[in-house]
Amino acid sequence: MTGTALIGRSAEFGVLTGALEGAAAGDARVVLVSGDAGVGKSHLVGAVRAAASRTPAPDGCTVLVGQCAELGESMPYLPLADALWTGVRADPRVAEAVRARPVLARLLPDGDGGPGAASELGQQQLFGAVLGLLGELGAERPVLLVLEDLHWADRSTRHLLTFLSRVLERERVCLVGTYRSDDLHRRHPLRPVVAELVRLPNVAAVELRPFGPAETAAYLAALAGGGAAPSSDVVERVHRRSEGNPFYAGELFSAARDGRELPAGLADLLLARVDGLSEDARRVVRVAAVAGRRVDDELVRRVSGLAEGAAGEALREVVSDQVLVPDGDGYAFRHALLGEAVYTDLLPGERTRLHAAFAALLKEAFNGEVSGRAAAALAHHSLASHDLRTALAASVRAGREADQVGAPDEAHDHYDQALELWDAVPGAAEAADAERIEVELAAVRAAARAGDTRRAVARLRRLVEVADPADARLGSRLRERLAYHLSDLDAEEERESVEVARAAVEMLPAEPPTVERAEALATYTRSLLAIEGYPAVLEPAERTIAAARAAGAVSAEASALITLAIHHEHVGDPSLVQGMFERARELAAGVGDVLVVARAAFHRARWPFDNGDLDAASAAVAEDMAYATRYGLGFSPYGIVLRTLQLLIEYTRGDWERAAEIAAGFGVRATRSVEAQVSSFALFLDVARGDGATVRERLRWMEPLLPMDTLNTYISQSLAAEHALWQGDAADGARLAARALAALEPHEVAVLRLAATALWAQADLAARARAAHDDAAEERAVRAADALLDAARTAATTNIGGHARERLGLEAVAWLRRAEAEHARARGTDEPAQWEAVVEAFTYGADGFVYEVARSRWRLAESLAERGLREEAAAVWEPAVAAAERLGAAPLLAALRDLGTRARLGGDGPAPGGGPFAALTAREREVLKLVADGHGNKEIAAALFISPKTASVHVSNILAKLAVASRTQAAALAHKHGL
Incomplete structure (x- = not known):
């Protein structure tokens, strides 16, 4: 395609500009543009970029463009880095926003990826930083982010694309991705990503199809410019040979106009343009093909071996003939197909020599400690030129660089490649500047950071088997890591983790103190807590703290302090708990252990929340959310858990406006368990406010994911049950509550709230059956209510491992009282005193659990009214109405007004109207x-x-x-x- 003409693409252009306009209005959009190679994807996107520079904002859009390259999976975030680098150089606002986010600045060619840059949460930090960057830029003017050639994207880029497609909602951002549909074979890694993304409501798919005959004719006429229009015979022949592909059509038409003989194959057609060049120009083109992406003047000169003047003349020739085109600081093929054809045409020896020349240049830079992506490129070229020693060393370095920019998938692949080469390289440890076990453990860490815990476990199991049994310190270290990751898997692996961690401890003597033994003790204590319960961890936790202090193992001490605090919370001295959580957080933050900081931060906000100090809980969680946001962890597992806790705290305090602000960032559409988790917590507010449409939409997205996550099942189905009860469907409420209960263990304290909801349903069913004199139905409801009260009392008195529960939090006590009162209502024996006890139990903190106090007063007023105590009922009813009105709790307010009307709590004035x-x-x-x-x-x-x-x-x-x-x-x- 040529110029700015968009032949046969007006509908597709309309979709893209419409998405851009929607983004400008605050509705983030994603468009995936697909089509065969040469069909005009880049030309279409170029037209959209031109439109974005003029509209829809008065000053145009901020346009960021990045391209993937055919270098396999070796260079993580290549299109993002490309887009940031061009944006930084072109726009001071982009430069300032990127430099303010060190995790993004590290992606730039001059970024600092020092050895301390890697983190357990690196990828989530980077994703959060990208989202923050786009949001900040979009606040001033709309942003168009273009990622081209996604069929070559690395895994980290695919993860980023998926993340942005899911979480971008109200940001003024339009993300456009292009990919070759003809390259997406059945097992192509982009294929399932596209299939998943096109299900999202904010994602549109645009497929460019080949030209029809009329469009080919118009296109050739545009190529002819002011010259004579091509004859119908030429058009027919070109269209038939090109099959409507614009790039091939242009090449065929150009060859025909130049009087060149038309070759039989399309590859020959492309190479015919190169064959007409001078020998020096052909050498430059071959160098560009092996480079794989952009080349600059210096690379062309040094790899081609041409003198500076000759290289300049050759470049001028290939640019003039439109084989290469200027691209940023260098040159790229006018079309990737042309570069691929040249590379494929190289003789094997010629290809190897050119790769070796690139490797030699990069090796020189690599030895000079040049940062950025030199190591990944060096590994690529060295492997292609059969220099295994250099490839091994570069792969290790590339793995470290990928770690530092938050790309654990690519880091694992680089380490894995190095390990595959290890036995084939004499003196491998010297070449890699690392022992094999160090690289093995780096691969384990990368797998765990990428979320592939089972791959990390599999590697560790193999290492445990082959490790030197005489090296006790190494054996303990391997087992500690294995136990740690096993504890993050299923119940069976959790039990195994206790035994493996115990073995790790026993391999090392208590004296002299060592960091390895302290860390093994910390992991053992953490695993023991999940399997054997709170009493079992007192002695191991105290022993771990002593050993950690003796060895200077700060993270192990912090981890053990958290475990010890949880012990005291349930069966020890509760006055010690908050101080221990605070100290653990302080210790972990001091050594930069973000994972332990996260664990301590959650518990130090949860503890006051569970004990009724809602203001302290709100302050603590706000401080840690600010910490998470500052370090780009807002969308890490840590950040997500804190967000959900923050929503619950504000919901409980009665600050529903703040809770709604938090819930607004959760999104309704969920395609992964973690998204379903945050969406399910937003249901607390949606159900209480009676937003039926949103409740139904959230539940519809969550339903396919429920079998994979018991927490999501418990929360979503318990709140779905409440919603059904507010709609008057007690039978469905009972069914949904039973489904949620089935997801919990009998000892879990969450059973109490759920049992109270299920008893609400059974009490309604029993009351209706009594009114209808249906004795059988009443008996069924009462029997079900009896079983539910038994379940609530079991959860209230039994802990992990069958131990007796010594204490309940204030909210748990309130839910038990609610369950008892609903059980009495099911039997028809409830008394006002029972509901007074429920109101009192929920009245903790400054204003209590505002919504639940009001909801309990509704039942108390109802009980009083049934006994003819109208004045007493009205005294309870009125503050409940006021609270429901302030909160916007529409279902509760409707129930209260209905009760007020039926019991005449609001007065007996004359009937209004005529x-x-x-x-x-x-x-x-x-x-x-x-x-x-x-x-x-x-x-x-x-x-x-x-x-x-x-x-x-x-x-x-x-x-x-x-x-x-x-x-x-x-x-x-x-x-x-x-x-």
């Missing part, structure tokens, strides 16, 4: 509404707290006042006038 119902009293209007809903006298009596006889009298009066003969006619009149 029309056919003017003669009816307020009470008679209430009765008529129930008649219109098909209720009989017994049901009306139960709903309005009156006797069936009184209900019958009201119905007779209504029929007389309305001058109708039957209940059916009265109901019809009510419906007609919208009563």
